[in-house]
Amino acid sequence: MKRVKKENDPQKRDDGSSFSSLSEDLIIKILLQLPTKSIPKLVVVSKLWSSIIRSKQFIDLYLKLSLTRPCFLLSFHRDSIQFFQIKPSQSLEAGSPSSSYTCTTSSYPLNLDTLSYNVYPPVCGLICFQNLDKVVVSNPSTGQFLVLPKLNTRRKGISRFLGYDPVKDEYKVLCMTVLQTSRKVVSEEHQVFTLGGGAEKKEKEEATWRMIKCKVPHCPVPKVKELCSNGLVYYGAWSNNKGKRSLIVCFDVTLEEFTRVKLPDGVEIVRFGSVLVNYHSKVALANHTDFGKFDMWVLGDVVKQEWSKISVVVPSWNDLVGRRDYFSFRGVVSSGKFIFASVYWRGPFSVISYDPKEDIAKRVEIEGLGDTLRSVRLYLDHVERPIIL
Structure with missing residues (x-):
């Protein structure tokens, strides 16, 4: 027996x-x-x-293959359960000026009391969000998630960011609380939690939150999602210095240091209208993108902090959007196409793809997601990484 x-x-x-x-x-x-x-x-x-x-060898090989076929990641809320769904980017970008794409890939329910607008953009295959007073890291490609230990704070207002260090193959979650007084609003209690890249397990004593110092007085701007690129996390912030209302803060994932990135003259971070995107491996900022015509500022040199401006005008915008729908800019995919997604809509969730080289825009309706969706969010160039959490 x-x-x-x-x-x-x-x-x-x-x-x-x-x-x-x-x-x-x-x-x-x-x-x-x-x-x-x-x-x-x-x-x-x-x-x-x-x-x-x-093993790191296999994880790296799988990631290398995944980089050749980046996906779109959708998060949405249905019946108090969070779902994530991966779609091939090529399927959404293809088609006639008005076409449809049927969703056929599987979705993953997370039995947590989270809201989809708390989900931050994916970083090298993983995502981070907050579930009540807990910070959660998830691999949407496998459906796994990891609830991190409770933060060392009694405050409720928490900002969280996920970064990846490609040199040490480490993910780091950065959290900070916000202190508001009659004179200022500033972030405090900056803490970092380190996760391995999946190939090696961290020692038990290392799996805890660590306090770090921040020499750049600032407060993260709510609703403006961060961007992680080449081991650096960028996010919009408000400054307490006189004459400098907003800026971009750069967090070095390896060194765990903060630096200030000055914005071009006259450009400000807008709480409900700014978006940070990856534009050909460079950081870019765009404001008020919901009408298909806007300026985008590209950070050409991080050290010199030099910006250049690109003007974007999507052709036939009103015909593509219609009277009842509302679209906003979500970013630029690796092929160079600008992607806009539905914010308020009736009927199937839709995506608009604009090719600046051909000066052609297309609308694609995503069918098969159901009719009871809330708070749908679209994330670009997501890569699948078989990390076991």
């Missing part, structure tokens, strides 16, 4: 299993062809498979 139980137990399959006849290279080739959601389940096949799946 014991022998039969051992053979049927996937945790105990090793050299006696039929999988032992496969070489390590062949196993890696098989795993690279599988959907991300299936990979965490296969760690129980054998010790060898578990070792391969958790």
Whole structure:
């Protein structure tokens, strides 16, 4: 009986299993062809498979392949459950000036009392959001999530950002609380939580929040999502210095240091109208993008803090949007196309794709999501990474 139980137990399959006849290279080739959601389940096949799946070599190979096929990530709220859905970018960008795309990929329910507008943009495959008084990190490609320990604070107002250090292969969650007095509003209690990239587990004593110093007095602007690029996290902020109402703060994920990025003269961060995007690997800021005509400022040199302006005019905007819908700019995908998504709409959720080279704009309706959606958010150039949380 014991022998039969051992053979049927996937945790105990090793050299006696039929999988032992496969070489390590062949196993890696098989795993690279599988959907991300299936990979965490296969760690129980054998010790060898578990070792391969958790190795930095395999995770990097899978990420490299995923970078060639970036996806759109949708988050939406239905029946008090958070869902995430991944779509091929090419499917949404293709089609005639007015076409539809049927959603067929699977969605992942997270049984948490979170709201979809709390979800921050994905960073190298992971996302971060707040669930009541808890900070949560999730891998939407696998459906897994990790609830981080409680922050070292008694305050309720918390700003949170997710960053990735490609050199050390580490994710870091940056949180800060906001102190408001009669004279100023400033961020305080800056804390960092470090997660490994999946290949190695952190020591238990390291898995805690650490207080760090911030020498740049500022307060993050609500509703303006951050941008992580090349190991740096950028986010909009208000300054307490006289004559400088708003700025961009840059957080170095490796050094855990803050620097101030000055905005062009006359440009301000708008709470409900600003968006930070990745424009050909450079940071860009756009304001008031809901009418298809706006200026976008591109940060060409972070050290010299030099900005250049790009004027965007989407052709036939009114015809594409219609009278009852409301669209806003979401960013620029790796192909160079500008993407706008529905904010308020009737009927299927829609996306507008604008190609500045061809000066052509298209609207694509996303069918199959259901009719009871709330707070839909679209994130661009999401990559799938089989990290086990």
